Amino acid sequence: MNYWLMKSEPDVFSIDHLRKQKIGGWDGVRNYQARNFIRAMKKKDRVLFYHSNAKPSGIAGIMEIAREAYPDPTQFDPENEHYDPGSPPNAPRWSQVDVKFLKTFRKILPLDEIRDVPALQGMVLLKRGRLSVQPVTTAEWRLILRMCS
DNA sequence: GCCAACGTTGGC
DNA sequence: GCCAACGTTGGC
Numbered sequence: 001m002n003y004w005l006m007k008s009e010p011d012v013f014s015i016d017h018l019r020k021q022k023i024g025g026w027d028g029v030r031n032y033q034a035r036n037f038i039r040a041m042k043k044k045d046r047v048l049f050y051h052s053n054a055k056p057s058g059i060a061g062i063m064e065i066a067r068e069a070y071p072d073p074t075q076f077d078p079e080n081e082h083y084d085p086g087s088p089p090n091a092p093r094w095s096q097v098d099v100k101f102l103k104t105f106r107k108i109l110p111l112d113e114i115r116d117v118p119a120l121q122g123m124v125l126l127k128r129g130r131l132s133v134q135p136v137t138t139a140e141w142r143l144i145l146r147m148c149s
Numbered sequence: 150g151c152c153a154a155c156g157t158t159g160g161c
Numbered sequence: 162g163c164c165a166a167c168g169t170t171g172g173c
Contacts, residue, residue, distance in 0.1 A: 007171085009171090030169095031156075031169095031170095033156090052170080052171055053170085053172080057173095111172080128155095129153095129154070129155090129170080129171070129172080130154065130155060130156080130169080130170050130171070131170095132170080132171095150173105151173085152171105152172095152173095153170100153171100153172095154169100154171095155168105155169090155170085156167105156169080156170095157166105157167085157168080157169095158167080158168095159164100159165095159166090159167100160163105160164095160165090160166100161163090161164100
């Protein structure tokens with residue numbers, strides 16, 4: 001079992017949206033490093049749902065991988081804001097996964113609280129602020145779940 | 150809305 | 162292959 005963290009702006013897609021629809025497609029990732037993590041995800045892997053550009057920004061809950069990587073259709077849709085005319089149809093550049101809602105934390109875990117926890121100083125979230133899909137260690141996962149459950 | 154960080158693009 | 166210009170992310 002691997003653990004991950006994925007970011008979304010709640011104005012666009014929040015954990016409440018996912019809770020209502022139960023399963024959602026995580027499309028629109030347009031960064032190669034993030035894409036490579038998407039492609040490494042396995043069914044049942046667990047994911048922290050992070051709200052970015054929020055008040056406050058932080059971890060809102062958890063989900064799991066419901067479907068492993070497949071081509072993100074929005075890359076071929078000229079009407080879509082994530083359209084990528086350079087993506088070869090026979091070797092699509094961008095992938096997505098489907099995620100399943102598991103739980104909303106009673107209280108969001110804000111970024112500034114994460115910064116205050118010594119055991120979480122190594123989180124990719126703190127070191128690589130702009131990466132929208134990133135791995136989480138087992139120790140980080142367990143601690144965050146303990147803090148938020 | 151500002152701006153720092155950083156990824157991508159494209160000229161050379 | 163370098164690097165300046167530019168665009169995007171995301172905290173504040």
